[in-house]
Amino acid sequence: MMPSVAEMEAVLAVARHGGFRAAARDLCLSSSALSHAVAVLEERLAVRLFNRTTRSVVLTTAGEQFVAGIAPALQAIAQIVDDLGANASEPSGTLRINTSPGAARMMLQPIILEYGRRYPQVTVEVVTESALVDITGQGFDAGARLADAIPPDMIAVPIFPQLRMIVVGAPAYLSGRRAPIVPADLLDHRCIGMRLSSGRLYRWEFERHGEAMLIDAPGNLILDATDLILDAAVDGAGLAYVEERGALLHITAGRLVPLLDEWTPPFAGLSLYFAGRRHIPRKLQALIDLIREGHRLNYDLTNSILR
Numbered sequence: 001m002m003p004s005v006a007e008m009e010a011v012l013a014v015a016r017h018g019g020f021r022a023a024a025r026d027l028c029l030s031s032s033a034l035s036h037a038v039a040v041l042e043e044r045l046a047v048r049l050f051n052r053t054t055r056s057v058v059l060t061t062a063g064e065q066f067v068a069g070i071a072p073a074l075q076a077i078a079q080i081v082d083d084l085g086a087n088a089s090e091p092s093g094t095l096r097i098n099t100s101p102g103a104a105r106m107m108l109q110p111i112i113l114e115y116g117r118r119y120p121q122v123t124v125e126v127v128t129e130s131a132l133v134d135i136t137g138q139g140f141d142a143g144a145r146l147a148d149a150i151p152p153d154m155i156a157v158p159i160f161p162q163l164r165m166i167v168v169g170a171p172a173y174l175s176g177r178r179a180p181i182v183p184a185d186l187l188d189h190r191c192i193g194m195r196l197s198s199g200r201l202y203r204w205e206f207e208r209h210g211e212a213m214l215i216d217a218p219g220n221l222i223l224d225a226t227d228l229i230l231d232a233a234v235d236g237a238g239l240a241y242v243e244e245r246g247a248l249l250h251i252t253a254g255r256l257v258p259l260l261d262e263w264t265p266p267f268a269g270l271s272l273y274f275a276g277r278r279h280i281p282r283k284l285q286a287l288i289d290l291i292r293e294g295h296r297l298n299y300d301l302t303n304s305i306l307r
Helices: 005-017 020-027 031-045 061-086 101-118 183-188 226-234 244-252 282-296 298-306
Strands: 050-052 057-059 093-099 122-128 142-146 154-163 165-169 192-194 204-208 211-215 221-223 240-243 257-259 267-275
Touching: 005 020, 005 031, 005 061, 020 031, 057 061, 093 101, 093 282, 101 122, 101 142, 101 154, 101 226, 101 244, 101 267, 101 282, 142 154, 154 244, 154 282, 165 204, 165 244, 183 204, 183 211, 192 226, 192 240, 221 226, 226 240, 226 244, 240 244, 244 257, 267 282
Parallel strands: 093 122, 093 142, 192 221
Antiparallel strands: 050 057, 142 267, 154 267, 165 240, 165 257, 204 211
């Protein structure tokens, strides 16, 4: 029986990555399922395609011949499919994205809702989790996280190339109090703490002219969600340490006042990421194109939050 296209793509992926784990991520399969599929194919062909050890997976001579023969054919098939896809009217299907709650809030208006308006045949499902997950293993098309948290084997597309954390406080809270001038002044204030998904209490980070410091901000309120922290800060519960874009509406409306501005420089921001495939689904490519369009219209990406 002739191998299926899926089976041939599985063999090529294992050969390309030199192992089942990375190839499985590429194909959105589990390592065990991929290994079993290749073993079944080898049994049906009555030939071993890979030599497997605990440390490596290497093509046999027969495997090298097999890969050399099928690779051009699969490339030709992929090109035909791409040509057909280029003629399709619109992307369709379901686009699943995994991200953090704060990132989802930043992406919603300028990216996710705009994508939905442009491509109504695509159902966009955004799942928010604070902890980083295996997006391929859990069936997501893409994820969105801070750049330094993205696994190195993924392809990343910057959404907001730079972000910035800031300290904010409500006018009602600051009334009658001395505003902090340097981070150490926070020790004399009531601050709203942030509990991370790891269980650790977040330490506020500051830097100026190469001088960096961490502050264990004092306070009697600890929350684990940015929207709750912002609500509490607006209500005068204390000073908060939040991402600038998320606080822009409150700052513009005068409900919050930014503090310690020169101590909070920008850092590498939010990126969309996905498995390193040669052929990107049209629904995902449309999202990538929208993000890149936003880079050219960065004013709109930033200020859409204020509208």
